[in-house]
Amino acid sequence: MSTAATPKVGFVSLGCPKALVDSERILTQLRMEGYEVVATYQDADVVVVNTCGFIDTAKAESLEVIGEAIAENGKVIVTGCMGVEESAIRNVHPSVLAVTGPQQYEQVVNAVHDAVPPKLDHNPLIDLVPPQGIKLTPRHYAYLKISEGCNHSCSFCIIPSMRGKLVSRPVGDVLGEAERLVKAGVKELLVISQDTSAYGVDVKYKTDFWNGQPVKTRMLELCEALSTLGVWVRLHYVYPYPNVDDVIPLMAAGKILPYLDIPFQHASPKILKAMKRPAFEDKTLARIKKWREQCPELIIRSTFIVGFPGETEEDFQYLLDWLTEAQLDRVGCFQYSRVEGAPANLLDSHVPDEVKQDRWDRFMAHQQAISAARLQLKVGKEIEVLIDEVDEQGAVGRCFFDAPEIDGNVYVDSDQDLKPGDKVWCRVTDADEYDLWAETL
Numbered sequence: 222m223s224t225a226a227t228p229k230v231g232f233v234s235l236g237c238p239k240a241l242v243d244s245e246r247i248l249t250q251l252r253m254e255g256y257e258v259v260a261t262y263q264d265a266d267v268v269v270v271n272t273c274g275f276i277d278t279a280k281a282e283s284l285e286v287i288g289e290a291i292a293e294n295g296k297v298i299v300t301g302c303m304g305v306e307e308s309a310i311r312n313v314h315p316s317v318l319a320v321t322g323p324q325q326y327e328q329v330v331n332a333v334h335d336a337v338p339p340k341l342d343h344n345p346l347i348d349l350v351p352p353q354g355i356k357l358t359p360r361h362y363a364y365l366k367i368s369e370g371c372n373h374s375c376s377f378c379i380i381p382s383m384r385g386k387l388v389s390r391p392v393g394d395v396l397g398e399a400e401r402l403v404k405a406g407v408k409e410l411l412v413i414s415q416d417t418s419a420y421g422v423d424v425k426y427k428t429d430f431w432n433g434q435p436v437k438t439r440m441l442e443l444c445e446a447l448s449t450l451g452v453w454v455r456l457h458y459v460y461p462y463p464n465v466d467d468v469i470p471l472m473a474a475g476k477i478l479p480y481l482d483i484p485f486q487h488a489s490p491k492i493l494k495a496m497k498r499p500a501f502e503d504k505t506l507a508r509i510k511k512w513r514e515q516c517p518e519l520i521i522r523s524t525f526i527v528g529f530p531g532e533t534e535e536d537f538q539y540l541l542d543w544l545t546e547a548q549l550d551r552v553g554c555f556q557y558s559r560v561e562g563a564p565a566n567l568l569d570s571h572v573p574d575e576v577k578q579d580r581w582d583r584f585m586a587h588q589q590a591i592s593a594a595r596l597q598l599k600v601g602k603e604i605e606v607l608i609d610e611v612d613e614q615g616a617v618g619r620c621f622f623d624a625p626e627i628d629g630n631v632y633v634d635s636d637q638d639l640k641p642g643d644k645v646w647c648r649v650t651d652a653d654e655y656d657l658w659a660e661t662l
Contacts, residue, residue: 228337229257231265231294233286236273238413238457240301240323242366244271247300247329255340256333262293267318267336269329272310274303274383276558287314298332300325302383306561323384324369359609361642362409362453362625363402367395367443371415372422375486376497376565377526377557380415389421392438393429396446408607408642409453411624412443418460441467448476453607455624457482461505466512473516478621481512485523488543489536492529495568506546520622522551527584528577529557530568537580541587550595551628552588556581589654596629596652606631606659608643618645620657628655635661 230251234244247269248258259265268290272283283303287310290297297317299310304322311317319332370385399410414420421427421438428435436442441464447454454477459465461483472479485505487493513519527537544552556577559566572580608618609625616633623629633639633647639661647659 227255227257228339229259229264229266230333230337231259231262231268231290232271233268233290234271235283235286236271236275236279236302238364238411239366239415240271240273242364242413243301243324243326247271247326250326250330251333254330256337262290265294267296267298267333268294269298269300269333272299272301272303274301274306275378275380276555276560278558279303280306280309284310284313287317291316296336298329298336300329302380305383359641360406361607361609362411363407364413365395365399365402365410366390366413367417367420368414372419373416374497374564376495376568377529377560377563379560379562384415387416387419387423389423389438391429392421392436392443392446393431395443396431396436399447399450403450403452406642407452408644409455410447410450411455411457412447413457415458416460417456417458418462418465440464441471444468444471444477453478453621455480455482457624459483461485461508466508469512469515469519472519479516479518480520480522480622480624482522482624486526487529487532487536487540489532489539492532492536495531496526496529496565506543509547518621520550521547522553522624522628523549524553524555525584526555526557527580528572530565530572531570532557532572532580537583541584544584544588544591548591548595549588550592550622551624552592553627554581554584554588593652593654596654596657599649599657600652602649603662604631604647604649604657604659606633606645606647608633608639608641608645610641611639629657630655631657631659633659633661637661 232244232248234241252258262268270287270290273279280303287297287299291314298319299317300321302323303310304320307320310320318336321328368387368389370387371380372387402410418440420440420443424438426437426439428437431446436446444454448471459481471477486496486498509521604620606618606620608616610617616635616639618631618633619625620631639645646662648662649657649659651658
């Protein structure tokens with residue numbers, strides 16, 4: 222345990238990119254107050270664990286990590302989505318110092334103050350903190366959170382009860398943060414929220430200012446402004462509302478990446494209704510076709526749930542047929558699991574675990590064939606690759622249709638001296654279900 226004058230904080234961030242941004246904000250504030258962020262339990266004076274509470278397996282992982290931190294360090298503060306269930310945490314780990322929910326930055330920082338007081342002689346005007354704040358991602362890409370919360374009431378989800386209703390950040394603040402990140406060397410901005418398409422709805426798309434220019438708090442105007450920064454801009458968690466049509470021309474013009482992350486979740490109208498999804502699938506296939514006519518390069522990634530209560534074999538087959546028609550590029554799939562407090566728990570006809578597993582296996586095999594065929598179309602094409610890492614095996618990066626950590630990789634054969642953050646043009650030489658192999662031009 223450290224006895225040095227500079228207080229030291231260890232930090233474990235679990236869950237989604239939105240939680241990662243919360244962690245970055247907390248760490249930036251602590252760093253501004255003179256705390257040093259350390260990488261091991263042993264070096265820390267206190268450990269903060271930012272938890273995930275979306276599904277039971279995530280909760281179990283959060284409790285396991287809290288226990289590990291207590292065993293290795295002893296002084297642990299818990300925050301994040303599982304923090305809304307303080308009793309569930311304290312029943313297992315009664316010795317935690319404090320428990321707070323998501324976005325409660327001040328409470329977390331105050332709890333750190335109580336556990337390890339800040340240096341009295343720290344001067345934030347002199348001691349250096351990067352203007353873009355502390356980032357937990359590699360230097361060349363960063364998540365840009367544009368809002369908190371969600372106005373939907375999907376029956377399988379408790380995020381609105383944990384993170385509240387939609388609250389959009391002022392667009393001038395978002396663009397200012399983006400500008401600072403780019404000046405610090407970021408080559409890719411990943412726009413995230415619970416519902417990116419709804420950005421600005423809560424403030425009636427009010428006009429804000431950035432660099433003296435008026436900008437509406439709306440997805441289209443945000444994307445137009447971000448496109449002037451000269452970096453990759455990637456949109457995540459986009460619901461297929463009509464306003465999504467407006468950003469496709471920006472993609473076709475090369476202003477933002479032709480990539481949409483849309484959580485369709487299912488295709489059967491009956492299951493979508495039971496899920497209380499905000500957008501049904503009746504016109505989605507036609508819109509996907511129209512998007513691709515406007516922007517042939519468009520990549521669509523999505524996630525689906527199989528085994529939702531009431532899902533019949535007919536519903537599942539409908540989903541497989543829909544996938545065949547939709548020809549999505551990147552797809553993830555989850556087996557439905559109960560989430561404490563979710564309305565879906567009260568639905569009839571829960572699907573047996575062995576049926577869920579069988580459908581998941583069949584879904585993955587079906588989609589892998591689609592993904593593999595679509596990636597084979599890239600062989601021989603020239604693509605721009607952003608290098609993520611370099612080791613003795615060579616360089617590994619991503620092209621415009623790969624988001625970090627959730628999509629595939631591009632394995633680059635090159636005689637150039639590449640380093641993370643480099644962008645290079647390559648020719649694709651091979652492909653499988655998820656990844657590409659390429660050589661630099």
